[in-house]
Amino acid sequence: MDNKKQQQDEEVLDKDDLVDTxxxxxxxxxxxxxxEETVEGENxxxxxxxxxxxxxxxxxxxxxDKYQRLQAEYANYRRRTQQEKDSLxxxxxxKIMTELIPVVDSMERALEACEDKEDSMYKGIDLVHxxxxxxxxxxxxxxIEALEQEFDPNYHLAVMQESVEGVEPNKVVMELQKxxxxxxxxxxxxxVKVSC
Numbered sequence: 001m002d003n004k005k006q007q008q009d010e011e012v013l014d015k016d017d018l019v020d021t022x023x024x025x026x027x028x029x030x031x032x033x034x035x036e037e038t039v040e041g042e043n044x045x046x047x048x049x050x051x052x053x054x055x056x057x058x059x060x061x062x063x064x065d066k067y068q069r070l071q072a073e074y075a076n077y078r079r080r081t082q083q084e085k086d087s088l089x090x091x092x093x094x095k096i097m098t099e100l101i102p103v104v105d106s107m108e109r110a111l112e113a114c115e116d117k118e119d120s121m122y123k124g125i126d127l128v129h130x131x132x133x134x135x136x137x138x139x140x141x142x143x144i145e146a147l148e149q150e151f152d153p154n155y156h157l158a159v160m161q162e163s164v165e166g167v168e169p170n171k172v173v174m175e176l177q178k179x180x181x182x183x184x185x186x187x188x189x190x191x192v193k194v195s196c
Contacts (some may be wrong), residue, residue: 002021003078006049043135043156049133058174076087086116087183089180090104091183091185092142093139093182094182094185097136097139097141097180097182097187098187098188100132100136101187103132104129104132104133105177105178107125107128107129107132108129108178110125110128111125111126140180140182140183140194141180141181141187142178142181142182143179143180144156144178144179144181144186144189144190145176146175146178146179146190147172147174148172148173148193149171149172149173149175150170150172150175151170151192151194152170154186155179155181155186155189155190156172156179156189156190156191156192156194157179157189157190157191157192158192158193158194159176159192159193160174160176160192160193160194160196161193161194161195161196162193162195162196164194164195167195168195169195169196170194170196171194171195171196172190172192172193172194172195173192173193173194173195174192175189175190175191175192176192176193177191178190179191179192
């Protein structure tokens with residue numbers, strides 16, 4: 001009987017071990033399942049956070065690009081308006097200067113016609129002529145150099161041609177009337193005689 005009881009006890013113990021093993025297995029399976037779900041959840045969270053970071057970085061890059069373009073447009077706008085102001089200021093006096101150029105020509109002819117360079121009349125006209133030229137120069141008017149220069153149709157108006165020994169062709173040999181420019185704009189071309 002003792003043997004029977006011992007066998008029954010062993011069977012109960014085996015069943016308990018079996019139940020414990022099964023519960024440990026199922027517990028391990030549950031832990032593994034939970035662990036997999038946690039890893040998958042962390043992966044999904046990690047991927048979502050990386051996507052959010054990428055999206056935010058793209059938005060930041062786009063806004064930075066817009067900001068830089070806006071700065072460049074503003075700098076170009078300021079440059080253009082400054083150029084327009086400068087050109088307006090320079091060419092606002094163009095009409096007055098074109099009216100004063102014949103006066104300068106007349107003063108130069110009067111100075112050339114005067115025989116006595118020591119005469120007070122000559123000195124007075126010369127003084128006024130220099131003052132007028134200085135004032136016009138301050139406002140941007142420049143004399144176009146012509147004599148002994150290469151003929152340039154942008155600055156010179158050829159009214160005569162003459163073959164001159166020792167002078168290469170297409171050179172200005174005489175300036176008949178002075179030319180003037182305001183900035184880069186020709187107000188009046190120089191009237192010249194050109195060698196051929």
